Every structure is written in structure tokens, then in C-alpha cells.
Amino acid sequence: MGGYENGDSPASVAGEGGVILGVDGGTTNTVCVCLPAAMPPPESPAAVPVLARAVAGCSNRNSVGESAALETLKLVMTQALSIANTDRSAVRAVCLAVSGVNHPSDQQRMLDWIRDLFPENAKFYVENDAVAALASGTMGKLHGCVLIAGTGSIAYGVTEDGKVARAAGAGPVLGDWGSGYGIAAQALTAVIKAHDGRGQQTSLTGSILEKLELSSPDEIIGWTYADPSWARIAALVPVVVSSAEDGDEVANKILHDSVQELADTVMAVVRRLRLCGEDGKDKFPLVLVGGVLEGNKKWDISGEVIKCISKVFPGTDPIWPEVEPAIGAALLAWSHHRKGFKWENGS
Amino acid sequence: MGGYENGDSPASVAGEGGVILGVDGGTTNTVCVCLPAAMPPPESPAAVPVLARAVAGCSNRNSVGESAALETLKLVMTQALSIANTDRSAVRAVCLAVSGVNHPSDQQRMLDWIRDLFPENAKFYVENDAVAALASGTMGKLHGCVLIAGTGSIAYGVTEDGKVARAAGAGPVLGDWGSGYGIAAQALTAVIKAHDGRGQQTSLTGSILEKLELSSPDEIIGWTYADPSWARIAALVPVVVSSAEDGDEVANKILHDSVQELADTVMAVVRRLRLCGEDGKDKFPLVLVGGVLEGNKKWDISGEVIKCISKVFPGTDPIWPEVEPAIGAALLAWSHHRKGFKWENGS
Incomplete structure (x- = not known):
């Protein structure tokens, strides 16, 4: 969790340029991590300066229903922000990587829902949880294939020119x-x-x-x-x-x-x-x-x-990734956020 | 539906000696038939004098939960009694043959529940729905094997000396x-x-x-x-x-x-x-x-x-049975009821 010296409190770090949330929503549990939006590109996934980490239950809508899934996602993000001594107003970008998101209409419904929770100018990305898992293993680079086998199973692949494909993940x-x-x-x-x-x-x-x-x-x-x-x-x-x-x-x-x-x-x-x-x-x-x-x-x-x-x-x-998928999700949101502000070309 | 001439109203038939209910509770729907308790042994299943027949939804507790299943069973029995122009006080015996009843504890809970609905001296039998299906094909004789394949599947067998075995039926x-x-x-x-x-x-x-x-x-x-x-x-x-x-x-x-x-x-x-x-x-x-x-x-x-x-x-x-399993269930209850009153040896 390195990168910040003892004197820097999470609140002051978050205050500098807001925060990024990465959520890995699974069928067994849901993890949210909070990163400083203004952090420099980390040298390795293990060097990512995590401000906070919160855990909640299942957020797969196919397993517990949509409203319970959304409640869990809201809860885990609120908890992470609270642990990081900050609040919703500081959020600059969120990547929700959630199992059970299988169709553009699922994605759209979740985007509509999350927009109402955070500042108007924040950026939101909704993906299948497989995308975060891939990013957690490839240092944030979206290329290759990930196989997830926990409660559910899915394989998800991305080519260097951005084509995607998946198999299984159908419950x-x-x-x-x-x-x-x-x-x-x-x-x-x-x-x-x-x-x-x-x-x-x-x-x-x-x-x-x-x-x-x-x-x-x-x-x-x-x-x-x-x-x-x-x-x-x-x-x-x-x-x-x-x-x-x-x-x-x-x-x-x-x-x-x-x-x-x-x-x-x-x-x-x-x-x-x-x-x-x-x-x-x-x-x-x-x-x-x-x-x-x-x-x-x-x-x-x-x-x-x-x-x-x-x-x-x-x-x-x-x-075998060194960090958890929630950090992969946060790195994806962070990288999109940086691109949006044109600080540099995507990492 | 034969056996009674036009002049006999169901109410007068029921009045002679009360009624018997047979319930076939499945995952797709639940059927209840009402027979006169004092009817003579029918010559064939097709000659059974059915006073009323009612249909409701799923009563498999493993599919819809126990309380919804019990509500459905109560509803379908109430409807059948109402169609037969009679009420709960006329009930002499009930056979509930319900899918999802797999264990003595399931059976006992259902017996405890049904006893509160009807007169104290009525007799109650709770069976897996397979038992009623077998009886519907064997003219009420419990011998042989039945294979049910609807929404679910189960095989259930009974020997002439009363040993039983089942396979599948596990959802x-x-x-x-x-x-x-x-x-x-x-x-x-x-x-x-x-x-x-x-x-x-x-x-x-x-x-x-x-x-x-x-x-x-x-x-x-x-x-x-x-x-x-x-x-x-x-x-x-x-x-x-x-x-x-x-x-x-x-x-x-x-x-x-x-x-x-x-x-x-x-x-x-x-x-x-x-x-x-x-x-x-x-x-x-x-x-x-x-x-x-x-x-x-x-x-x-x-x-x-x-x-x-x-x-x-x-x-x-x-x-391939000529009558539905609910009639099989009713015939079983009727035959037990007759035995209870020692009118003759079981048919």
C-alpha cells in the first residue's frame, strides 16, 4: 500500500485532486478501493497508493435481484469514502466492474443509476467484473484473456486493438x-x-x-x-x-x-x-x-x-495477479480519468 | 364424471356422508378434486363420481417457498369445496400428494398445518405427488413404479408388501x-x-x-x-x-x-x-x-x-393413466377412509 509517507493523511491526499473508486462486484462479495485521482502512474500494481478498502456482500443482480445489488454497491462505495475521510463530492471517476452485467441494457441501467449518486462532472465506467480482473493481472493494460472461476466462471479477452469476446459467465x-x-x-x-x-x-x-x-x-x-x-x-x-x-x-x-x-x-x-x-x-x-x-x-x-x-x-x-480485481477496476477508472483531462496519453 | 344421475345435486351427494379431497400439488399447477366419501368402489378410474375440480398454481415449496405453497394448497381446497356446494365441515379425509415433499420432517410440518383446517376426526395423508400418479394408473392399487416427467422428474415405486423407493425428484x-x-x-x-x-x-x-x-x-x-x-x-x-x-x-x-x-x-x-x-x-x-x-x-x-x-x-x-393424479390422490384417501371405518378390506 506504499507510495505515501506517514505525514500525509488520506484526507489531505484525497483533497488534492479528488478520488477514484474501483469496485469489483462478485457473487460472493463486493470490494471497493479508493485511490487519489492525482497520483502518478504506479510502478507496479503493488505500489498503488490505496486510500481505503471496503467489503460488502453479493452484487450480482442475477443472484440477489437488481435492487439488492444496487444497495450493496452504494453501501460499499459509501464505506470506502468514509474510511478515506472524504465524501461523494470528491469523486472524479468510478469503475464498477460487476458480475452479471452481460448486455448493453444492463450497463445502461447501471450508468443511469450511478450518475445520480456523484458530482455531475465525474466519469463512470460499468464493466463486467472480468475486465477488472484482467487489468489486475496485466498492470492495467487491456490485452489478453482472463479466466475467473469463483462462485461463477467466465473467460473474457481483449485484443490490442480493442476487440473483446467472452465465453461462459452465464450462471x-x-x-x-x-x-x-x-x-x-x-x-x-x-x-x-x-x-x-x-x-x-x-x-x-x-x-x-x-x-x-x-x-x-x-x-x-x-x-x-x-x-x-x-x-x-x-x-x-x-x-x-x-x-x-x-x-x-x-x-x-x-x-x-x-x-x-x-x-x-x-x-x-x-x-x-x-x-x-x-x-x-x-x-x-x-x-x-x-x-x-x-x-x-x-x-x-x-x-x-x-x-x-x-x-x-x-x-x-x-x-496470477499480485493485486485484487478492485485495484484493477480503480486503475482503469484512473487511466480513463487522466485521458479525459489530457494530462498524457493513456498508460 | 359418471355415476350420478341428473337429479342428484352435488350438495345432496356430499351431504350423505361428507366428502373426500385429493390434491395433486405440482411445480406447474395444483389440482384438487372432491369425491363423495360414501361412494361405492368405482368400477374404473373413469367411473369415479367427481363432485368438483379446482386448479391453482405451483405448490412445490422448493420452488416458491413454504408459505406460498401452503396458501396455494388452502386456496385450491377451498375452491373445490365451494364448487361442490359444501364446506370444510363436510371433509372426512384428505390426501395431499405434493411435489417437493421429500423427508419425514416435510411431511410432518404439512400434517400439522392441515389438521388445523378441517374437522378433528378427519384423516390426513401427506405424500409425494408421485404416489397419487401411481394410484391414477393402477386403479388405486399401490404396486409398481411411476415415472413423472413434467417440469421436474421422479421415479417412485411400491412393492406389494409396502416397501417404497424413489429416485431423482431432487430438483x-x-x-x-x-x-x-x-x-x-x-x-x-x-x-x-x-x-x-x-x-x-x-x-x-x-x-x-x-x-x-x-x-x-x-x-x-x-x-x-x-x-x-x-x-x-x-x-x-x-x-x-x-x-x-x-x-x-x-x-x-x-x-x-x-x-x-x-x-x-x-x-x-x-x-x-x-x-x-x-x-x-x-x-x-x-x-x-x-x-x-x-x-x-x-x-x-x-x-x-x-x-x-x-x-x-x-x-x-x-x-398411461386415463385419469389425472388428483383422482389417484382422492382414491387413496377414500380407500384409507373406508378402511378406517372398517366397511371392508382395502381395495
Whole structure:
């Protein structure tokens, strides 16, 4: 969080030229960071001078509904401004990077809403949360592909000349089977199928019942539909990974299927944008973000995904970002803001 | 509706010995029929003297929540009694056969609730809706297996000595992929995958967009999550069947997968209950119920399911019921009621 010496209070920094907000709105939680609008270009994402950081719940409108999502976004921005000892009047630019924003009409509704919250001359950018995640891995440069696999999953790519493409990110009803939700729902299904005679026995039964403090697979049905939150289902992923690491066949098949889904998702974007060049061998950044892709486990999901993609596109250059997507969002807003004031060409 | 001559008004019939209610509570709608408690054993399901029939919306607690489900059940019973020119005081027995009732605790909560609505000496039976569907095909005899595939799917079996088993019926999150919801969700997923480069092109894209009056596959995401009703998704099944009949490969694969899922579901129950006898060749009734299994289409889903099951269990005896499941539920309540009064041994 370096860049400012002890004597500078956040309030005085914010006062110099206002602030920038970057919001990463996900299905599990929503993070907002506040940067000084007048900061110089940071040498690395880790050197970005963050004035404040606030966290709230789910802001995916497809999961909790539009009004709850907007309330959460408003809350998290208000909290960040308050932590930074400033208020809405100091805001110069905001980038809302929110999961579930899939169509120009979603974007427009959110722009109309956010304009009423801040000063008239502030600038606003509404993007899918994938854009912030890509920026967090590429030092703010919009080029390459990002794969996010947390509660949901999406691949999003941008070419150097600004063409974009995405795959998946359509939620659990529409086939995001590589996501945390997808992995967990398939594990719950495997328990039900083993119980009613349709599927093979699996150690997932014991480990999931223990985790959920239930006594029989029949009770899983009531548990599943008692609360429609996707994040609650996706929280079972570590149980599936453990079972797979312990050699359970069913859990291993679920993870292998999920690896293939995630790899297919990235490859669809890479192909459509020709990120791999005409000969299919150009180097391109692949930013990997989200709980499902975090490493340090024996069963290495992101390693397997990269292995699968690299067989087809040997130029795949994997990046695990050093900073969180909310900082990527803030850097995008900051860079747009600087361009708007014509201080220099975009970084 | 036969059995009573014109001169007998429903009120006078009901007055003789009270009435019986049978309720078939599904995810798409809920049907209640009212029978005279003192009727003689009917010669065939079609000869059952129905005093009244009322229809309401979804009463699956997993889909609309418990309080909305109970409100719907109360409404449909009140309407049926009103149509029969009688009231709650005339009720002698009720069978609630409701989808989403999966556990003794669900059953108990519903029994506690219904007892407060009717006279103290009335009898109440709460079952999964599959039980009523089975009874509607077997003339009230609880023996064999029923496969329901409407919005949801379930197989439920009973042996002659009263053992029961079920498979599936766990809703869309937990792998009911042979259901109407499952077929339609896979078709929507196929459209998304064809659009974003993960799947092959399909005529489902044009036909689903036309049906939903949308202009692009991206808009399907917003449409899907705008309303969580499962029945709304399942209503797309006829579009999938048409595309398959017109030779679309993707639609054909979805229907073939669904046939296999439904056949596996039935076979799991038949195996667990040994409905096919020790040698696997005994005859057993297989009652087929629900929109997905209704015939008269070129692409005959129920015919394919039976073909698939008969290869393994040649004694499969398919029955398409002549009456609706609500009458099955009423016949069960009537038969229990008669037993309770010791008029004769159960039919």
C-alpha cells in the first residue's frame, strides 16, 4: 500500500485532486478501493497508493435481484469514502466492474443509476467484473484473456486493438459447469445419485453430510432449496478437492470435467480473438483469478487448466495477479480519468 | 364424471356422508378434486363420481417457498369445496400428494398445518405427488413404479408388501436432467455455447429466440434470471422437440440424454425394490405421467424410455393413466377412509 509517507493523511491526499473508486462486484462479495485521482502512474500494481478498502456482500443482480445489488454497491462505495475521510463530492471517476452485467441494457441501467449518486462532472465506467480482473493481472493494460472461476466462471479477452469476446459467465442455469457452483452442484448430485441407486458410491457422501451437519442424503434436498444463494453451494468446493485428493473417483471425475469446461471456455475466447496469432503460437497473457484457481493444493485445478490450454496454444502465458480485481477496476477508472483531462496519453 | 344421475345435486351427494379431497400439488399447477366419501368402489378410474375440480398454481415449496405453497394448497381446497356446494365441515379425509415433499420432517410440518383446517376426526395423508400418479394408473392399487416427467422428474415405486423407493425428484440443482426443466436448461445452455464459441451451431438458437421474443443469445441470460420459476424454463420443451424432429443434432442429443436419464431413474427403483422379481423378468406396471411423456409426437420420448428399460427388464408393462393424479390422490384417501371405518378390506 506504499507510495505515501506517514505525514500525509488520506484526507489531505484525497483533497488534492479528488478520488477514484474501483469496485469489483462478485457473487460472493463486493470490494471497493479508493485511490487519489492525482497520483502518478504506479510502478507496479503493488505500489498503488490505496486510500481505503471496503467489503460488502453479493452484487450480482442475477443472484440477489437488481435492487439488492444496487444497495450493496452504494453501501460499499459509501464505506470506502468514509474510511478515506472524504465524501461523494470528491469523486472524479468510478469503475464498477460487476458480475452479471452481460448486455448493453444492463450497463445502461447501471450508468443511469450511478450518475445520480456523484458530482455531475465525474466519469463512470460499468464493466463486467472480468475486465477488472484482467487489468489486475496485466498492470492495467487491456490485452489478453482472463479466466475467473469463483462462485461463477467466465473467460473474457481483449485484443490490442480493442476487440473483446467472452465465453461462459452465464450462471448456473446456463451451463457454467466449471465454476465453484458447478463443481459443488455436481458433487451434491453425485451424493443424491449414489443414494438413490443411479450412481456409484462416493466418499463425498460422508464428507458433504459432515460439512453440512446433515444425517441423510434426503436432507440435502431441503438444504439446497432453503436458500437460493449460489455462493452457499459453491462453498463446498474445498470438500470436493479434499475427496479428490484422497483418491475418490467420483470427485476426481468432477474436477477433471471442470478443468475441461474451464479450458474450453478460455480456448473459445482465444480462438475468436486470435490472441494466439495467425499461426496459433503467439504469446498472450492468461490471467487466472478466483477461489477455484488458487494454487497451493495437491489437486492443482489451475495447473491442469493451463496444461490443457497449452497443448493447443503453446503461447499461453499464465499470470496470477499480485493485486485484487478492485485495484484493477480503480486503475482503469484512473487511466480513463487522466485521458479525459489530457494530462498524457493513456498508460 | 359418471355415476350420478341428473337429479342428484352435488350438495345432496356430499351431504350423505361428507366428502373426500385429493390434491395433486405440482411445480406447474395444483389440482384438487372432491369425491363423495360414501361412494361405492368405482368400477374404473373413469367411473369415479367427481363432485368438483379446482386448479391453482405451483405448490412445490422448493420452488416458491413454504408459505406460498401452503396458501396455494388452502386456496385450491377451498375452491373445490365451494364448487361442490359444501364446506370444510363436510371433509372426512384428505390426501395431499405434493411435489417437493421429500423427508419425514416435510411431511410432518404439512400434517400439522392441515389438521388445523378441517374437522378433528378427519384423516390426513401427506405424500409425494408421485404416489397419487401411481394410484391414477393402477386403479388405486399401490404396486409398481411411476415415472413423472413434467417440469421436474421422479421415479417412485411400491412393492406389494409396502416397501417404497424413489429416485431423482431432487430438483434442477441436484441433477434431474431428464425433466422438462432439465431438457430446456440444456437447450438454453446449447444456445449460449454455440454463441460464445464453445459448442456447435444449432437451430435451437433461432427457434428459442423467436419463442422468447429476444433478439440475441446474450439476452437469454437476463431472461433466465429475471424470474426463478422452473415451470417458465420447462415451457420451452416443445421447442426442443420440434427442433429435434426437424433433424437438429444438438436437440436430438439433448432428448436422447434425457431418455437415458429417465430410464436410469426408473431402473434404479426397479432394481432396489426387485419389482422385476428374482430372475429380472417378472411383469410390473410402469405408470407414465407428465408433459414430457405425453405421446402423439413424432419424437416419442416415453416410447424411447420404455424401449430402453425393456431391454433390461422385459416385464415392464407401460400404463398411461386415463385419469389425472388428483383422482389417484382422492382414491387413496377414500380407500384409507373406508378402511378406517372398517366397511371392508382395502381395495
